[in-house]
Amino acid sequence: MAVVYLTRKAHFSAAHRLHSEKLDDKQNEKIYGLCNNPYGHGHNYELEITIKGEPDPVTGMVMDLKELKDIINKQVVDRMDHKHLNFDVDFMKGVVPTAENIAIAIWNRLKTEIKTGELYEVKVFETPRNFVVYRGE
Numbered sequence: 732m733a734v735v736y737l738t739r740k741a742h743f744s745a746a747h748r749l750h751s752e753k754l755d756d757k758q759n760e761k762i763y764g765l766c767n768n769p770y771g772h773g774h775n776y777e778l779e780i781t782i783k784g785e786p787d788p789v790t791g792m793v794m795d796l797k798e799l800k801d802i803i804n805k806q807v808v809d810r811m812d813h814k815h816l817n818f819d820v821d822f823m824k825g826v827v828p829t830a831e832n833i834a835i836a837i838w839n840r841l842k843t844e845i846k847t848g849e850l851y852e853v854k855v856f857e858t859p860r861n862f863v864v865y866r867g868e
């Protein structure tokens with residue numbers, strides 16, 4: 732049996748502000764710097780969602796990529812694109828919208844939606860140089 736990792740890329744643009752309610756204003760400014768600016772700033776986020784599984788003996792596919800695209804759009808892109816992550820996205824409420832927490836939130840939204848194969852990895856690029864990987868651990 733062969734295990735294959737299938738990846739679909741996606742994209743959304745969103746605003747956020749890094750600010751923790753557990754810290755005072757001075758500490759927030761010190762830790763987050765420019766990312767703590769009161770009115771937020773934007774990123775062009777790139778996602779790589781990887782599914783692990785064995786190709787179906789009949790179709791040769793781990794998962795239908797069209798179905799994966801639809802799930803990612805419905806669960807993630809439609810909910811986060813052109814939104815302010817601190818205010819507009821219910822599943823980001825109560826967490827600091829770092830790339831780390833975005834990756835965890837996306838994992839939690841996708842995990843139960845993947846019926847063939849299993850969700851293996853969520854990769855969130857906040858910039859071309861900065862990215863986070865979450866594998867549900």
Ligand code: NI
Nearest residue numbers: 747766772774
């Ligand atoms: Ni930022």
